[in-house]
Amino acid sequence: MGTDSIPRLITEFAIPSIIGMLVNGAYNVIDSMFLGQAMGSIGLSATTVAQPIMIVFLSLCMLIGNGGNALAALRLGEGKHADAERSLGNTMFLAIVLWVVIAIGVSVPSVMDAILDISSATDEVRGYAADFIRILGFGVLFQIVGMGLNNFIRTAGAPNRALLTMVLGALVCIVFNYLFVMRLGWGVHGSALATVVGQAASCASVLWFFVVSKSSPLKLRLRAIRPDKAIIPSILTLGVPSSLVQVGMAVVSFVVNMLLVVYGAQSAIGETAALASIGVVQRIAMFTVLPLVGVAVAIQPLLGFNYGARLFGRVRATLGYGILGATSIALLMWVSVHVWPVQIVSAFGISDESLREFTIFALKVQLLMLPVVGFQIIGANYFQATGQPVRSIILSMSRQILFLIPLLFLLPPWLPVALPQFTGLDAIYFAAPMADALSIVLTGILICVELRKLKRKETELRPIS
Template sequence: MGTGNIPRLVVEFAIPAILGMLVNGAYQLIDSVFLGHGAGEIGLTAVTVAGPIMTVFMALSMLIGAGGNALCALRLGEGRHDEAENILGNTAVLGIIVSLSLAVLAHVPVFIEPLMTLSSATDNVRPYAREFIQIISLGCVFQIVGMGLNNFIRTAGAPNRAFMTMLIGAVGCTVFNAIFVLGMGMGVAGSAWATVCGMFISCCTVIWYFTKTPNVPIRLRRKYLPLKGKLCRSIISLGTASFAIQIGSAVSMVVTNYALAKYGAMDPIGADNALAAIGVVGRVAMFTILPLIGVSIAVQPLLGFNYGARLWERVKTTLRVGIIGATILGTVMWVLILIFAPQVINFFGINDAELVALAAFALRVNLIFLPIIGFQIVGSNYFQATGQPAKSIILSLTRQILFLIPLTLIFPETLPHILPMIDSLDAVYFAVPASDFLAIFTVLVFLIVEMRKINRRIADQKASGEYPPRAA
């Protein structure tokens, strides 16, 4: 990572990382597709209502996994192998503790019922959403541990293996959905159990890699399982940015669900149909973002290693290649969405012409800035990868919380007065591209300042005769 051709390394890491993110994101899409065909709009609405709570599970997985992985990459770049293995062991134990706590809380009415109310669950949907969440919570240990440690496989130099551990889980989820939802007619509960089965299979393959596979660079060892306060604090500190992104996403889902329920009830399509249709839009939009997140994950170990080794030119090149790659991917997906938006909506079992037209319009509006949002994602991740969690947290909060939530509340009340052809329900969709634009500009400012610092470090190395330094 300290000497190889950077574009080639980025491609080598990015392809399995992107595929892995798509496979991971496919869990929710698979559930939605089978529920749309097997349970209709009520199933899609239940998954939409459960979305914010499921995203909290994902946030905790990212808090532990992304934080541990970023710290591990930095320590490997510094040549501190034993501490890297200690980080791996502590990450696994933290994941188990957090996931077991979540499983208990999900079955406590005083905890779960207010969350569903906050997520705008109607009386018709509440029982289905509750059942889905509680079943998934029983398997969140497989999600948090499996996904958390999967990142370490990539840092260990085996990106293809990391992808395969995720692929096998998604394939299992698809097979069990077909059996439980379509074959046995188990509906929402069947889809939840299918997801748990897929996560279990994936988690087993991840644990196998670090315990049974020969000649791995870092191994999961019993002596490194006892928690160390300093390491845990560092893991959580570096993972807070990824956690903030997911929590921001959960909070924005809550606000969006509220807006959809409120303004959908004023529209002929109704609140439940608005939640079902636009819930699909949200999941498709998130799925299109996943390849861009995959690029940011792929460059993270390269950024961390070279930053730790003080190879500043390689840091700059890695960032530049990552941004260019994400921009190309975003542009390709943007063109596809523009052309095939109605067909994408039909794929989820939504056939009502009015709902399809509504969702297709919302999808196109939602992704207006998709070609350049990769700059914001990779740029924000740069600060996490290089051990600057405070900046990464700030940038992560801009898009999902500081900009999106206020705009989601303001636009439906103001935009129809400015643009009479847009009603309040339509105005909800426009908050996303507006927040994207503001977030992109904010990241640009931070990166300009950061690159000036990197350039000064390069100049100092040249002046002291240390340039170019050797990798650790």
């Protein structure tokens, strides 16, 4: 990682990482597609209500998985192999702890009622969403290990194996969704069970690599699983930035669901259709961001290793190529949404023509800034990978928390007054591109300052002739 061609390394790491992120994100999309086709708006609304807590589960995966992996990459760059293995073991320990806490939480009726309340579950979909969340909560250990520890496989120099692990889980999920939902008619229960089975397949593959396989340079050893009071805080600190991105998405989902119920009830389409329609928009938008996160995750070990080895020229080059790659992918995704909007929306079972037109328009508006969002994501992840969590946290919070949530509350009452052709419901998806633009500007400022600092460090290390 410190000598090979940077574009070649990024390509080698990024392709499996991008596909892996898409595969991981496909779980939510797959569930929505099958339930939308089988149950219509009710199925889509139930998964929309469940989506915020699903994102919370994902944020916990990234908290310990990305944090542990970032620490392992830094330690490997410093030549501390034993510390890297302790990072892997303590990540596994944290995964078990989180599973126990979540499984207990979703088993308590008052906790489940609170989750459904803040997710704005209507009476019509409340029972379906509760069943979906409960099943996923019981099986969340498979998700945390299958995704969180999967990051270490890339750092161990086996990106293709990491990809295989993710693809295996998604394929199993598709097969069992078809069997449980479409053939056996188990509805929401079947879709949730299919997701857990798919995640279990990924989990088994990850554990095989680190426990049984002889090709892994990092091993998951019992003595390394013992909690280390020095390592655990470092894992959590380094994992907070990427986790906050998901937490921000979860908070936004909670807020959006609440506003959809309020302003959907005031619109012609109604609250259930609003939850179904904008829920689809939210899933597609999240799916388009995942390959950009995949690029950020792929370059993380390269950034961490070279920063730890004080190869600052390679750090700058990796950052530049990462931004270029993410921007190219984002542009491709944006074009796809504009070329095939009908096909994309119809795949989720939205067949009513007026609702489909509303969903397509909302999708295009929400993804207006997508071509340049990759720069913001790479920039936030750069500071995480190089051990600068405070700046990374600021940037990770900016897009979702600092800008989007205030706009979600401010725009619905203001937009219909300024532009009467739009409603309060329309304002919900107009807020996204405005928040994107503000966060991109903030990221640009911090990245420019960092590039100057890297250039100065590189000059200081250059031998005087």
